Amino acid sequence: SQKIEQNSEALNIQEGKTATLTCNYTNYSPAYLQWYRQDPGRGPVFLLLIRENEKEKRKERLKVTFDTTLKQSLFHITASQPADSATYLCARGGSQGNLIFGKGTKLSVKP
Amino acid sequence: SQTIHQWPATLVQPVGSPLSLECTVEGTSNPNLYWYRQAAGRGLQLLFYSVGIGQISSEVPQNLSASRPQDRQFILSSKKLLLSDSGFYLCAWSQSRVYEQYFGPGTRLTVT
Numbered sequence: 001s002q003k004i005e006q007n008s009e010a011l012n013i014q015e016g017k018t019a020t021l022t023c024n025y026t027n028y029s030p031a032y033l034q035w036y037r038q039d040p041g042r043g044p045v046f047l048l049l050i051r052e053n054e055k056e057k058r059k060e061r062l063k064v065t066f067d068t069t070l071k072q073s074l075f076h077i078t079a080s081q082p083a084d085s086a087t088y089l090c091a092r093g094g095s096q097g098n099l100i101f102g103k104g105t106k107l108s109v110k111p
Numbered sequence: 112s113q114t115i116h117q118w119p120a121t122l123v124q125p126v127g128s129p130l131s132l133e134c135t136v137e138g139t140s141n142p143n144l145y146w147y148r149q150a151a152g153r154g155l156q157l158l159f160y161s162v163g164i165g166q167i168s169s170e171v172p173q174n175l176s177a178s179r180p181q182d183r184q185f186i187l188s189s190k191k192l193l194l195s196d197s198g199f200y201l202c203a204w205s206q207s208r209v210y211e212q213y214f215g216p217g218t219r220l221t222v223t
Contacts, residue, residue: 043215044155
């Protein structure tokens with residue numbers, strides 16, 4: 001089956017360090033991947049979209065990479081802050097325009 | 112700018128009771144609309160999506176149904192709730208099938 005997986009359920013890092021989250025996909029070659037942030041009790045918020053022909057995309061302190069050889073996307077937050085603590089979701093497009101989400105990685109940034 | 116509304120924010124319903132959750136979008140026309148459910152400890156599960164008025168597609172068989180009576184209104188319903196229907200229900204919209212989705216604030220449903 002076509003899977004999208006975020007293998008780390010949780011990631012704890014120190015403030016100021018770079019957080020790196022991983023999203024892997026199998027049995028599928030997505031045309032794009034998206035990353036969202038979700039805070040407790042709230043809906044996900046779109047952060048970045050990266051297409052298969054784009055190796056890297058940046059937005060302020062955020063960076064996303066797309067490696068079609070490794071079948072992997074990495075999501076980086078540089079100079080992390082406690083306010084970056086949240087669950088981050090990776091998503092790929094489904095056959096009907098829907099999104100198929102990974103289970104997410106809960107990031108905790110300690111001061 | 113576009114906004115998406117959902118109500119109610121929280122709901123506690125007994126097993127066997129009906130359900131109606133409403134979602135409306137402002138500031139855009141002919142959006143793609145989606146209903147997702149997020150159960151505790153699980154990922155987002157797509158329930159229904161709609162590309163136009165009266166056009167509903169279901170991803171998983173269940174005792175829920177959806178309707179789109181107006182371009183920017185999406186309703187999730189059930190005739191008889193089950194305990195397993197408890198969860199966080201999210202409505203989302205997008206301009207196109209390859210664009211990002213924008214989510215509403217969600218409805219926390221507890222079936223007792």
